[in-house]
Every structure is written in C-alpha cells, then in structure tokens.
Amino acid sequence: MNSVHNVSALKIDVSSVDAYLTEAAKSVSDTKSIAPDIVAAAQLCISSLKAGGKIIFCGNGGSAADAQHLAAELMGRFLIDRNPLPALSLTVDTSALTAIGNDYGYEKVFSRQLRGIAQKGDVLFGLSTSGNSKNVVEAFEVAKAINVHTIALTGKNGGKMAESANVLLAVPHDQTNHIQEAHIAVGHLICAFVEAELCSPKL
Incomplete structure (x- = not known):
C-alpha cells in the first residue's frame, strides 16, 4: 500500500x-x-448558551475555514431546522484583521477582537493543529482574564494552548491534514449535542 506520509x-x-x-x-x-473531553466541551457550550452567552471561534488557514464552518452550523442550522444560536468566527472581518495586524501585530488579531466582542461566560473555541498558534494562544490568555471559557481543538500534544484551556480536545494524531479531518468531525458532533439539548424542530 502506498504511503500517504x-x-x-x-x-x-x-x-x-x-x-x-x-x-x-x-x-x-x-x-x-x-x-x-468532547462531552465536557459540549456541556460547556450548552451551559453558556443557556445563560445567554455565545460561542466564538478562531483559527488560522484551514483552521480559520473550520472556525467559520462551525460558527455557521450554529448560526444557521446543523441537523435541525430551528432558531439560530449565537455564534461567530473572528476570522471573517478582513478590515479588522488587517487593521489590527498592521497596527498591533498579527498575534493580536483575535485577542483584540475578543476584548471588544466577548462577555463573561462566553465560550472561545481555538483551533490549531499544533496548539502553538501565537494569535490563538494570546486569545486564550485574554479569555482567561475576562472570564471567557476556552476550548482548545488541537493535535495530540496540545501545545501551549493546553496550558490555559478549560477543555482540551487533542486529536491523537501528528499530521496536519488528518488532525483537521478529525477536528471537523468533533466540531460537528458538538453541534449535534448542542442542538439536541437546546433546540426542537420548527413546525
């Protein structure tokens, strides 16, 4: 069998x-x-949403695409046609990303948005296959300071994000593409749990 590595x-x-x-x-x-850990992450999201909080996502590259994807599943719908759930991705506003990156440095692009948008009790999902993306790590540090819960979706070692995450979802793999494939499966499962707990189909 041919090697895929x-x-x-x-x-x-x-x-x-x-x-x-x-x-x-x-x-x-x-x-x-x-x-x-997946169950704990889902329960954290459910508790936040029940209390009037929102789910915030961030990541770079393919993880940015996954962040937008998962936010859309909650704001739109996943498996149930229901009312929207408050969710957003910090990766979508190019004006904010480029202005903050230019004025303060790329490592600030998520943390500065978080300070302006997040409220106590919200949940921040950080996606990073290495767990070491500087802008995501800094966002986690700010989240801790402003009482925002954090869920780290990483590869098997967790990286620096493991040190500050309330819940660590470390996919047991070390190859980026396969970590990302597992990330979207985990994200979809959490969306399904949230819908099952909080939503009923629209009649």
Whole structure:
C-alpha cells in the first residue's frame, strides 16, 4: 500500500485512495479516546448558551475555514431546522484583521477582537493543529482574564494552548491534514449535542 506520509512517493491510483482514506478514518476513530473531553466541551457550550452567552471561534488557514464552518452550523442550522444560536468566527472581518495586524501585530488579531466582542461566560473555541498558534494562544490568555471559557481543538500534544484551556480536545494524531479531518468531525458532533439539548424542530 502506498504511503500517504511521503507525498513525493504517492502514486495516483486506487491503492493510494484506499491508504489515505484508511488513515483519515483511523484518525477520526482514534479520537474516541477523548470522548469524555468532547462531552465536557459540549456541556460547556450548552451551559453558556443557556445563560445567554455565545460561542466564538478562531483559527488560522484551514483552521480559520473550520472556525467559520462551525460558527455557521450554529448560526444557521446543523441537523435541525430551528432558531439560530449565537455564534461567530473572528476570522471573517478582513478590515479588522488587517487593521489590527498592521497596527498591533498579527498575534493580536483575535485577542483584540475578543476584548471588544466577548462577555463573561462566553465560550472561545481555538483551533490549531499544533496548539502553538501565537494569535490563538494570546486569545486564550485574554479569555482567561475576562472570564471567557476556552476550548482548545488541537493535535495530540496540545501545545501551549493546553496550558490555559478549560477543555482540551487533542486529536491523537501528528499530521496536519488528518488532525483537521478529525477536528471537523468533533466540531460537528458538538453541534449535534448542542442542538439536541437546546433546540426542537420548527413546525
């Protein structure tokens, strides 16, 4: 079976498809090892929303896309046609991102927005496959200072985000693409839990 870790050796054939999807499925399946943490993250989100809080997401690159994706699942709908749930991503406002990055530095692009938007009791989801993204780490530090709960969605070691997260969701894999594939599965599951607890279908 062709290796999916050595891209230069990867052949475009059926066996490579099988190898990649087998590894992707394994990375998601192995994430069952953090099931109690996933439940804790869902409960934290549910408690915040019940108390009038909101869910805030942030990340860079592919994780920025996932942050926007998960915020949209809550604000729009996931599996149930229901009223919107308050959620947003700090990655979507290009004017804020570029102004803050230019004036204060890229490591401030999330933390400064958080100070302006977040309220006590909100939840901040930080997505980073390494757990070391400087702007996400700084956002977690600010979140702690302003009493915002934090959930870290990372790779297997958790990185620096593990030190300050209220809940750590460390996918047990060390390859970025497979970590991200597991991240969206975990995020979808949490959205499903939130809907199941808080929402009923619209008639």
